Amino acid sequence: MIDQFVIPLLKILIVLNATLVGVTYMVLLERKVIAWAQSRLGPMRVGPYGVLQPVADAIKLMLKEDITPTKADRWVFTVAPIISMVPALIVYAVIPFGPVVRLFGRDVSLYITDINVGLLYIVSVASVGVYGIILAGYASNSKFPLLSSLRASAQLISYEVAVTLTLVSVILMSGSLSMVSIVDSQYNARVWFAFVQPVAFVIFFIGGLAETNRAPFDLPEAEQELTGGFHTEYSGMRFALFFLAEYANMIVVSSVATTLFFGGWLRPFPNVAALHFLDVLPSWTWFLLKSFVFLYIFIWVRATLPRYRYDQLMRLGWKVLIPLAIANLVVTGIVKVMLF
Amino acid sequence: METPSTIHGAMFDTSELVINMGPQHPSTHGVLRVILRLDGEKVVDAEVVIGYLHRGIEKLSENRNWTQIILLTDRMDYVAAATSNVGYCETVEKLMQIDVPRRAKYIRTVLMELQRIASHCLWVGTHAMDIGAMTVFLYAFRERELILDLFEEFCGARLTYNSMRIGGLPQDIPPGWDKKVLAFCDIMDAKVDEYETLLTHNRIWLERTKGIGVIGGAEAAGLGLCGPALRGSGVARDVRKDEPYAAYDEMDFDVPVGVAGDTYDRYLVRMEEFRQSLRIIRQATEGIPEGPIVGKVPRLIKPAAGETYHAIESPKGELGYFIVSDGKSTNPYRFRVRPPSFCNLQALPRLVRGHLVADVVALIGSIDIVLGEVDR
Numbered sequence: 031m032i033d034q035f036v037i038p039l040l041k042i043l044i045v046l047n048a049t050l051v052g053v054t055y056m057v058l059l060e061r062k063v064i065a066w067a068q069s070r071l072g073p074m075r076v077g078p079y080g081v082l083q084p085v086a087d088a089i090k091l092m093l094k095e096d097i098t099p100t101k102a103d104r105w106v107f108t109v110a111p112i113i114s115m116v117p118a119l120i121v122y123a124v125i126p127f128g129p130v131v132r133l134f135g136r137d138v139s140l141y142i143t144d145i146n147v148g149l150l151y152i153v154s155v156a157s158v159g160v161y162g163i164i165l166a167g168y169a170s171n172s173k174f175p176l177l178s179s180l181r182a183s184a185q186l187i188s189y190e191v192a193v194t195l196t197l198v199s200v201i202l203m204s205g206s207l208s209m210v211s212i213v214d215s216q217y218n219a220r221v222w223f224a225f226v227q228p229v230a231f232v233i234f235f236i237g238g239l240a241e242t243n244r245a246p247f248d249l250p251e252a253e254q255e256l257t258g259g260f261h262t263e264y265s266g267m268r269f270a271l272f273f274l275a276e277y278a279n280m281i282v283v284s285s286v287a288t289t290l291f292f293g294g295w296l297r298p299f300p301n302v303a304a305l306h307f308l309d310v311l312p313s314w315t316w317f318l319l320k321s322f323v324f325l326y327i328f329i330w331v332r333a334t335l336p337r338y339r340y341d342q343l344m345r346l347g348w349k350v351l352i353p354l355a356i357a358n359l360v361v362t363g364i365v366k367v368m369l370f
Numbered sequence: 371m372e373t374p375s376t377i378h379g380a381m382f383d384t385s386e387l388v389i390n391m392g393p394q395h396p397s398t399h400g401v402l403r404v405i406l407r408l409d410g411e412k413v414v415d416a417e418v419v420i421g422y423l424h425r426g427i428e429k430l431s432e433n434r435n436w437t438q439i440i441l442l443t444d445r446m447d448y449v450a451a452a453t454s455n456v457g458y459c460e461t462v463e464k465l466m467q468i469d470v471p472r473r474a475k476y477i478r479t480v481l482m483e484l485q486r487i488a489s490h491c492l493w494v495g496t497h498a499m500d501i502g503a504m505t506v507f508l509y510a511f512r513e514r515e516l517i518l519d520l521f522e523e524f525c526g527a528r529l530t531y532n533s534m535r536i537g538g539l540p541q542d543i544p545p546g547w548d549k550k551v552l553a554f555c556d557i558m559d560a561k562v563d564e565y566e567t568l569l570t571h572n573r574i575w576l577e578r579t580k581g582i583g584v585i586g587g588a589e590a591a592g593l594g595l596c597g598p599a600l601r602g603s604g605v606a607r608d609v610r611k612d613e614p615y616a617a618y619d620e621m622d623f624d625v626p627v628g629v630a631g632d633t634y635d636r637y638l639v640r641m642e643e644f645r646q647s648l649r650i651i652r653q654a655t656e657g658i659p660e661g662p663i664v665g666k667v668p669r670l671i672k673p674a675a676g677e678t679y680h681a682i683e684s685p686k687g688e689l690g691y692f693i694v695s696d697g698k699s700t701n702p703y704r705f706r707v708r709p710p711s712f713c714n715l716q717a718l719p720r721l722v723r724g725h726l727v728a729d730v731v732a733l734i735g736s737i738d739i740v741l742g743e744v745d746r
Contacts, residue, residue: 068508173389177411177727245502246574249728336574337502339728340411 033136041142045122049278054084056277060329067333094266099170102263106169111264111271114162117155118278124148125285126210128295128313140295140314141210148209149201152286153194156241159275160186163250163260166272170263178259181340182250186241188347193237195355196230199362200290203227213294220301224291229358231291233351235324238283240347243276245332249340284324285317292320386414391730393422398734399496400741404718411726416719420712423745431705436462436536436671439705444530446709447743450489452481452521453684454743455534460615461680461691462536463665465673473661474538475617479654480551481524481533482616482682483647487558488517489685490640490647494565497637497735501578506568513561516554523547536671538664548655555648555655562644570641579634583721583733586631593720594713597687598643599737602628602636609683616682620657621650633736640738672700686710686738707746711739 058073058080065072073080098107128140145151160183167179201207203223204215216222224231240247250259261272288294295313299305338346387408392398401422407414427446431439443454456478463470470478495510518528523544525533533540569575585595590603600607608625610618626642628635675697681690687710694704714737721733 064505068505069512070508173387177387177389181411248502333505334568335503336498336569336572336578337728338574339578339726341726342577 037136037138038142042123045127045142046119049119049122049281050274052281053274053277054088056280056325057087057273058083059325060277060332063326063329064333067330088270091270092267096266096268097263099172099263101171103169103171106165107263108268110162110166110169111268111275112162113165114159114275115271115278117159118275118282121152121155121282122285124151124209125282126213126289126294127317129210129213131313144208144210147207149197149207149212149290152209152282153190153197156279156282157186157190159279162272162275166264167260170260172263175260175262178250178262182243182260185243185247185249185343185347188344189237189240189247189351192233192347192351192355193241195352195359196227196234196237197290199227199230199355199359202359202362202366209289209294212290213296216293217296217300222291222293222296227291227358227362229354230362231287233355233358234287234291235327236351238287239328239331240343242279242283242328244280244328246335246338247343248332248337249343280325280328281321284321284328287324288317288320384409393419399739402715402734402739402741402744404730404734406722406727406730408727411728413722413725413727413730416722416730418715418718420715420741420744423741425746427746428705428707431702433701435700436673436702439702440534440536441530441532444532445742446707446746447489447684447686447689447711447740448529449492449740450485450685451529451531452485452533453489453682454689455531456482456616457680457682457684457689457691459534459536460682461678461693462671462673464680465676465678465693465695466536466668466671468537468667469665470538471662471665472617472659474663474665476654476658477539477543477663478534479617479621480548480651480658481521483651483654484517484520484551484554486647486685487644487651488514490644491517493640493685493735493738494569494637497732497738498569498575500731500735501575503568503572503575506565509561509564509568513558516557520547520551520554523550535664535667537667538662542663543658548658551651551655555652558644558648562641562648566641570638576634578728578732579637579736580632581630582633582725582729583736584630584632585717585721590631590717593717595687595717595737596710596713597683597685597738598636598639599687599714599717601626602639603631604629607688609681609688613681615680617654618650621653623650633732636736670700673697677704681708684710686740686743687714709743709746711741711743715739715744 062072062080073083076082076086098104123142124145126141126144130137130139163182164179167175167182170176200212200223203226204212206212206215243250261269264272293300295317297305297308297311297316389406389408390403391406392403393401398404403419403422405417405419407416425445427442431442434442440455440458443458444451446454491510491514495507498506521531521533522528524547525531525540585603587603587605590600591605596607604627606625606627611625623646626639626646628639673695675695677692677694679690679692681688688708689710690708692706692708693702696703718733718737722730725733
C-alpha cells in the first residue's frame with residue numbers, strides 16, 4: 031500500500047513543486063546573471079537582493095486581466111498554453127535525480143518511475159510542446175504570432191531530428207533506453223559519455239538551445255522582429271504558462287544532458303576509491319549541480335550572442351548538425367561493432 | 371495601399387501578406403511605421419509612413435525670434451542636440467557675417483564630437499539589440515552616461531542642451547572640465563575595443579550584417595544618402611573635411627570609408643568614427659586657446675534681407691539649414707532644415723527589398739534614424 035501509492039504520490043508532489051519553484055527562480059536567476067553580465071544589479075527591490083521577485087511576479091500575473099482577442103479562436107486560444115506547459119512538466123516523471131537510497135528504513139528510488147523506454151518517452155512528450163506554440167499562433171488570429179508560430183514549428187522539427195540522432199548514439203553506447211540504465215552504464219564504462227561522445231554532446235546542446243527557443247535561436251519570440259512572437263496576444267496567467275514552459279524546458283534539457291552525457295547523479299570519478307570523500311554530498315546534489323552548470327551556460331549564451339536569422343538557422347540545422355549527427359552515429363556504430 | 375497581389379507559379383497560388391510594423395513596434399526606434407508586403411518571410415515591398423512626431427518646428431520658427439529657435443533645434447535630433455544647435459547658430463552667423471572667437475570654435479568642436487560619440491553609442495547599442503545582442507546596449511549606455519555627465523557639467527542639461535548662442539557660447543567651460551574630457555577619452559578608447567570584441571568578429575554578427583542592404587556608391591549618392599550610410603558605400607563625403615566649419619580645418623583626422631556598402635561596412639565606418647572623434651576631441655581639448663567666448667553680436671539680432679544655406683556633419687549625416695530673412699522682422703521669413711535622417715530613410719524601401727523580415731530591423735538600425743529629426 032505505502033510502496034504502491036503513498037511514496038509515488040509523495041514523490042510526484044515533491045518533484046512537481048520543486049520544478050515549479052525551480053522554474054520561477056530560474057527567471058530570477060536569469061535576470062540576475064544577465065544583469066551581472068551587463069554591469070547592472072538586476073531586481074533588488076522585492077526582498078533582500080530581490081529574492082522575493084518571483085513571488086511578486088506570480089501575484090502580479092495572476093491578478094492581471096486575462097484578455098482574449100475578439101477574433102481569436104476562443105477554445106484553441108485557451109488550450110494552447112496548457113498544451114505548452116503540461117509536457118514540460120510530465121517529462122520529469124522519468125528523470126532520475128539519484129539512485130535507490132535507504133530512507134526511514136525503506137528502499138526509496140530518487141526518481142518517479144524508471145520505464146524501459148524512458149528516453150523515447152522524453153523525446154515524444156517534449157515534441158508535443160510545439161503544438162502549444164503552433165496553436166497559439168494560429169488561434170490568436172493575428173499576423174505576427176502566425177509568422178512566429180510558423181518559424182517555431184519549422185525550427186523545432188528540424189532541430190529535433192539532429193537531437194534525436196545524437197540520442198541514438200548514446201543508446202548505442204548504453205544499450206538501453208532507460209534513464210537509470212544509461213547512468214549505470216556510465217558507471218560501468220568508468221567514463222561519462224560526454225568524453226566518448228563529444229560531438230553528440232555538442233550537437234545535443236546546440237539542438238537543446240534551439241528546441242527551447244533560447245538565444246541565439248530565439249526566433250519565434252524575437253521581440254525586435256515580431257514584437258512578442260506567438261504570445262503577443264496573451265496576457266496574465268496564460269502568458270505566464272508560456273513563459274514558465276520555456277524555463278521548464280530549459281531545466282528538462284539540462285537534466286537530460288546531465289543524465290546522458292555527464293553521469294547523472296554520479297560524483298566525479300565514481301570508480302576511484304581515493305575520491306570517496308566526495309560522497310559527503312548526496313547523489314541528488316551532484317545531479318542538481320551539474321544541471322545548474324548547464325542552466326548557467328544557457329543564460330550566459332543569451333547575454334553574449336546576437337540572434338540567427340531564420341534561413342541561417344535552417345541552414346545550420348539541416349546542412350551542418352544533421353549530417354554531423356548521422357556521421358557520428360555511423361562512426362559510433364562501426365567502432366562499437368569492430369572493437370567490442 | 372492596394373490589395374495584396376497573388377503570386378502565381380508555385381504549386382498553389384499564394385497571396386502576399388501585408389504586415390504593419392510600427393508605429394508601436396520595439397525596433398522602429400520611436401514612431402516609424404513601415405508597411406511590409408511579405409511573400410513568406412521575404413520582403414516584396416516596403417512603404418515608409420512618417421509624420422507621427424511632427425511638431426511643425428520649421429513653421430514654429432517663423433514666429434520665434436532668432437535666439438528662441440536654438441531651443442527648437444534641440445528637439446529635432448534629440449540624441450545629438452548640441453550638433454543641431456551649432457548648425458543653426460553657424461547658419462545665422464554666416465547670414466550676419468559674425469566672427470566667432472577661436473576659443474568658442476574649439477569648445478564647439480569638442481562638444482560636437484562628444485555628441486557624435488554619444489549618438490554613436492546609442493546607435494551601436496540599439497543596432498546590436500535589434501540583431502539580438504542585448505549586452506552591447508547596456509555597455510554603450512554606460513559610456514553615453516559619462517558624456518551626458520560632461521554635458522550636464524557644462525550647461526546643466528542632459529538631453530536638450532540649448533548649449534549654443536549666436537556668435538559663441540552661453541558660458542565658458544567650468545574649471546577642470548577639459549581634464550575630465552581627456553580622462554573620458556582614455557576610458558572610451560578601451561570601451562570601443564570592448565564593443566568590437568563582442569561584435570566585429572562574431573560569426574553570427576557577420577552572417578547577419580554582411581551582404582545585407584548592399585548599395586553602391588553612385589546609387590547611394592543618387593538617393594541622397596549622407597553621413598556614415600553614404601561613406602559605407604565608399605564615397606568619402608564628409609562635410610567636416612569638404613567644407614570645414616567650427617575648428618575642423620585645424621584638426622587632423624581621417625574619414626573612414628567602407629567598400630561593400632552593406633550593413634557590416636556601415637557598422638565598421640561608425641566604429642572607426644568613434645576613434646576619429648576621440649582623436650579630434652584630444653586635439654581640440656588640448657588646444658583650446660584663451661580668449662572671449664562670444665563674438666561681436668548686436669543686441670538685437672536682425673539679419674539683413676537675404677538667404678543662406680549652411681551644412682554641418684551631424685552624427686547621422688549632412689545636416690543643412692536654409693534660412694531666409696526679410697530684414698524687417700526679428701524672426702526668420704522662412705526656415706527649412708535638411709535633416710539627414712529623413713534623407714537616409716527614403717533609401718529604406720530600396721534596401722529592404724528582397725531581404726527577410728529580420729533584416730528589416732537590421733537595416734533600420736543600419737541607417738541610424740531619429741524620428742524627431744525625420745518629422746520635425
